[in-house]
Amino acid sequence: MILPPYARLLGLTVEPGDDAPVLVMPFGPDVLGxxxxxxxxxxxxxxEMAAVGALxxxxxxxxxxxxxxxxxxxxxxxxRDKPTRARGIVTRLGTRVANVEAVAWxxxxxxxxxxxxxxxxxLR
Amino acid sequence: MSQPAPSSxxxxxxxxxxxxxxxxxxxxxxxxxxPDWAELELPYREDLIGDPASGVLASGPILALMDMATxxxxxxxxxxxxxxxxxxxxxxxxxxxxxxxxxxxxxxxYRLTRSIAFVRGQAHDGDPDDPIAHVxxxxxxxxxxx
Numbered sequence: 053m054i055l056p057p058y059a060r061l062l063g064l065t066v067e068p069g070d071d072a073p074v075l076v077m078p079f080g081p082d083v084l085g086x087x088x089x090x091x092x093x094x095x096x097x098x099x100e101m102a103a104v105g106a107l108x109x110x111x112x113x114x115x116x117x118x119x120x121x122x123x124x125x126x127x128x129x130x131x132r133d134k135p136t137r138a139r140g141i142v143t144r145l146g147t148r149v150a151n152v153e154a155v156a157w158x159x160x161x162x163x164x165x166x167x168x169x170x171x172x173x174x175l176r
Numbered sequence: 177m178s179q180p181a182p183s184s185x186x187x188x189x190x191x192x193x194x195x196x197x198x199x200x201x202x203x204x205x206x207x208x209x210x211p212d213w214a215e216l217e218l219p220y221r222e223d224l225i226g227d228p229a230s231g232v233l234a235s236g237p238i239l240a241l242m243d244m245a246t247x248x249x250x251x252x253x254x255x256x257x258x259x260x261x262x263x264x265x266x267x268x269x270x271x272x273x274x275x276x277x278x279x280x281x282x283x284x285x286y287r288l289t290r291s292i293a294f295v296r297g298q299a300h301d302g303d304p305d306d307p308i309a310h311v312x313x314x315x316x317x318x319x320x321x322x
Contacts, residue, residue, distance in 0.1 A: 058237065060223070
């Protein structure tokens with residue numbers, strides 16, 4: 053997975069996975085919102101990159117252009133001073149549209165700090 | 177609809193502080209505001225690109241801009257810098273932002289209760305009648321808005 057400039061701004065690194073990669077975002081001033089907590093926009097950006105990573109893996113290539121149509125983020129817990137991980141899951145891969153979900157966590161994957169669902173347009 | 181009272185929260189001063197944060201890193205700045213709305217700007221920068229082939233901005237920075245513009249609109253309507261957290265935010269990406277253009281995000285708080293603020297907003301890159309994104313969301317005040 054080749055990360056775009058925006059992913060480098062977030063400091064993202066990629067951990068390969070069987071179904072989808074896990075993206076890791078370190079805590080720091082560049083992703084800070086209110087003092088001591090992650091910015092909601094940075095969490096949303098991480099979730100979107102995780103969703104795109106899952107979609108590229110499902111498509112079997114990162115050459116296919118995908119465009120986000122919409123994104124809904126639920127923020128569940130404040131993001132604290134520790135690394136945040138996120139993974140996407142493709143719930144339906146159509147010929148023109150993909151439905152993708154993503155979840156972000158810090159300590160345990162079953163204690164999410166945020167989750168998102170997205171529709172992507174696939175330009176084959 | 178009754179007009180909210182003029183706010184004691186000053187977003188221009190708030191964005192003038194420029195403390196180290198995600199907003200500062202993205203280059204988000206203040207434009208203008210009203211009693212229950214705020215306009216912020218996100219100048220085009222190469223390190224915000226999501227698609228290197230086209231130079232189009234990533235969607236994440238636009239989400240962050242709209243999160244901030246709507247959050248500020250709540251502080252304006254509440255009349256104070258109240259601690260709050262985003263509960264949910266939905267964004268429709270109507271079209272890609274044009275490379276090189278500053279993105280302008282306008283957020284509005286259209287309903288404020290004791291604990292929940294309801295917000296909406298639009299982003300454009302020069303022509304408000306040709307928006308690039310539309311958002312709707314809710315915020316929660318950890319210690320109440322009033």
